[in-house]
Amino acid sequence: MANLINQFCAISGQTPNWSKSAILFSSHVSPNAMQDIKQIFPVSSLDANFTHLGHPLILPAKNRVLAYNFVLDKFLQKLPSYKANLVSHAARLELIRSVFSAIPVYYMANILFTKKLIAKLTAIIRNFWWTSVRQNDSTKSLCLRAWKDICNSKDEGGLGVRNLKAINESLILSAAWKLAKDPSSHLYLVLKAKYFPNASIWTATTTPPKSAFWASILKMLPKLKTHSFYQITQGNISIWSTPWCNNWSSIHEHLIPQHAGFVYPALVKDLWLPGQRIWNQTLIFSIFQQPLASIIVHTDIVDDEIPDLLCWDLTPNGICSSKSAYKLCLQDIHANPRHAPTVVPLDLKNLLKIFWKQKNMLPRVQTFAWRLLRKALPTGMRAGRFSIHISQMCCRCGQSEDEFHLFFLCHFARAAWFSSPWFLKADVLTQGHTTMHSVLIAFIQRNHPHGSIPNILNFLWSLWKARNYFLLDRNKALPYQVSIAAGALNLEPHDVLSGLSIKNQQVQHIPASNQLPLPGNSLRSDLLVVGPKIYSDAAFRTKKVPGLPPGDVAIGVGIYISLPSEQGEINIQIQASASSTSTPLQAESIALASATNIASRLNIMDATFLTDCLTLAKCAALANTLDPSIPWNIRKDLAIFFSNILQLLILKCFILLEKLMELPITLLTRFSQRISDLLLCS
Structure with a gap:
């Protein structure tokens, strides 16, 4: 050496x-x-404390996560630099998303943290958001809403804070996906030589001693196996150790015993008819028992020359993204009733979505609205249940203080609502309502001249601030001053006008569509198309179909062909039912593939294919089934589309050659070169 x-x-x-x-x-x-x-x-x-690029190289055999306790220290070192008592909850929320949730990501990508360590990290973040209490302080934070509700997505009524355990598992799952996706990588070859030399990563088993990284990968393999599959194109994958069909993991249990000396097929293509990409049903039913044999013969084969593709069934493009991996891990965590968030009513979720979409509202007001609707405001009655030092009575009138009293029924709130510009009796707004979100929904539907969503929430925020100032003896505002403070929270009018002017400029710069656009783009009128036109469409119905069992999908395909001729236009209309699909996009792709099949059989050349699905048109314009932007469930139909288009192009070249046979040889050589270039481009 x-x-x-x-x-x-x-x-x-x-x-x-x-x-x-x-x-x-x-x-x-x-x-x-x-x-x-x-x-x-x-x-x-x-020594034992040596680190490389921030990672400890030597991990204790008994408790490897002890080496990552320095992550806790990083959290605690960051806290003094952010005085959370001086910033709003919206600012704390942004700090959690951009700083605290990002600190452990680098280390979580290599090892699964223990529940205890994740609980400590979560406690630091949780205390920081609620009361900015450090972990080594004796004061307990007042948490009025479970952290699992806060970590839920905004669409489901949460704040969208990332769950650390789900982040950790998703990072390891993404690493496992990368290993399975690229078996020729250096890391895969090293792990294979050491831990599964006679198997694949799909059939690897626990073999001590193992590294911390490989042990974490093994824990995420069940999730990877459940949602990964190979899209068969060339069939050069193992039958016995790769996820190429449903129930592949139990394939050995469905074997039919054969005579001595029988050689079982090794690759998927060995189950095809010789020279064809069609299942050899005789061979399959003689080797495998039911129902696996039927599953195999109904497995799709993509007619393309690209390598077999490993796909992830939770994303349209078949790639395991960090976002989809996180969603999967979070769903598995929520599957446990102990860790499941509180179910939010549908009308409340819709109202919160509307609040989050208000671009002309301050983030601190939006966060306040979430706390108000999710019962996370420290009102007297709510906070007083946790501490005897907090009075449950209103600081102004001495009555029990809840949300209804604070914002509508207290004499101060009633006077504020009755002043300009509202002129409303606040006690009338709450009649017949038991929840705060039902009050706000009814208020918005009243169509008050001043009752826009930003104005209502800004006014409620100003009432909340006035109550806090009065409680802490900082400032004793008058009722009419609440509206003045709320008006100061509105965005400046010139901001809105400038946004409108930008939109007007964008509209003015849109070019006139008087020319035929490139393939994959929207077409203003089909009158711009010259030559044969073939229209394809599909109907996707999941209910109210006579004779259709509940939960099944009915698919209808329609094709309309317009052929110009000397005698006039010839029209052909075709309607048919199709096999069940999982998405409307897949139904549209079946219709397009059927249209090209008909065009190929009728030898319709120079045709323009038209569809009302822009996503499908863009995918077809790529002319490459391997493109990552193409959804995996339409690749088979697009491969049929490309194959039929190529056949029409070759047929056109043959006709062209027949017409050129009477030309001199010098001209034929030039045309042959042009045709070869055309075929290469296709």
């Missing part, structure tokens, strides 16, 4: 930095051997 290093230094002109180098000796190396090695390599011994 020393000679190799010396040769490398002589050739490259570089030399190792021995002062920054270290060597790790196992417990089986004798002290004399250590000294002999150190005389050859002048380096120090590697």
Whole structure:
């Protein structure tokens, strides 16, 4: 090894930095051997606290996560620089998203943290958002809403804070996906040589001793197997150790015993008819039992020359993104009733969605609205249940203080609502309502001249601030001053006008569509198309279909062909039912593939295919089924589309050659070169 290093230094002109180098000796190396090695390599011994790129290289065998306790220290070191008592909850929320949730990501990508460590990290973030209480303080934070509700998505009534456990699992799941996606990578080859030399990653088992990273990968393999599958194109994947069909993991349990000397097929293409991409049903039903044999013969085969694709069934493009992995891990966590968030009524979720979409509202007002509707405001009655030092009575009138009293029934709130510009009797607004969101929905539907969503929430926010100032003896505002404070929260009018002017400029710069656009774009009128036109459409129905069992999908395909001729236009209309699909996009792709099949059989050349699905048109314009933007469930139909288009193009070239046979040979050579270029482009 020393000679190799010396040769490398002589050739490259570089030399190792021995002062920054270290060597790790196992417990089986004798002290004399250590000294002999150190005389050859002048380096120090590697201690247990050595880190590389922030990661500890030596992990304790009994408790490996102890080496990552420094992540806790990083959290606690960040807290003093953010004085949470001086910033709003919206600002704390942004700090959590951009800073605290990002700190452990780098380390979580290599090992699954224990529940205890994640609980400590979560407690720091939770206390920071509620009351800015540090972990080593004796004061307990007043948490008025479960953290699992806050970590829920905004569409489901939460605040969209990332769950640390779900982040950790999704990062390891993404790493497992990358290993399975690229079996030729250096990391995959190293892990295979050490932990599964005679198997694939899909059939790998726990074999001690194992690294912390590989142990984490093994825990995420069940999720990877459940949602991964190979899209068969060439069939060059193993039948016995890859997810190529449903129930592939139990394929050995469905084998039919064969005679001695029978050689079982190894690859998927061995189950095809010779020279064709069609299942050999005779062979399959003689090898496999039911129902696996029927599952195999109904597995789709994509007619394309691209390699077999590993796909993720939770994303349209078949790629395991970090977002889809996080959603999957979060759903599995919520599947446990103990960790499931509170069910939010549909009308409340819709109202919160409307609030979050208000671009002309301050973030702190939006966060306040969430706390108000999710019962997370520290009113007297709610906060008084947790501490005897907090009075449950209103600081102004001495009555029990809940949301209804604070914002509508207190004499101060009633006076504020009755002042300009509202002129409303607040007690009338709450009659017949038991929840705050029902009051706001009814208020918005009253169509008050001043009753826009930003104005209502800004006014409620100002009432809340006036109550807090009065409670803390900072400022005793008058009722009419609440409307003035709420008006100051509105965006400046010129901001809205400037936004409108930008939109007007964008509209003015839209070019007139008087020319035929490129394939994959919207067409203003089909009158711009010259030549044969083929229209395809599909109907996707899931209910109210006579004779259709509940839960099933009915698919209808319609094709309309318009052929110009000397005698006039020839029209052909075709209607048919199709096999069940999972999405409307897949139904549209079946219609397009059927249209090209008909065009190929009728030898309709120079045709323009028209569809009302812009997504499908853009995918077809790519002319490449391997493109990552193409959804995996329409690749089979697009491969049929491309194959039929190519056949029509070749047929057109054959007709062109027949017409050119009477031309001189010099002209034929030029045309042959042009045709070969055309075929290559296709």
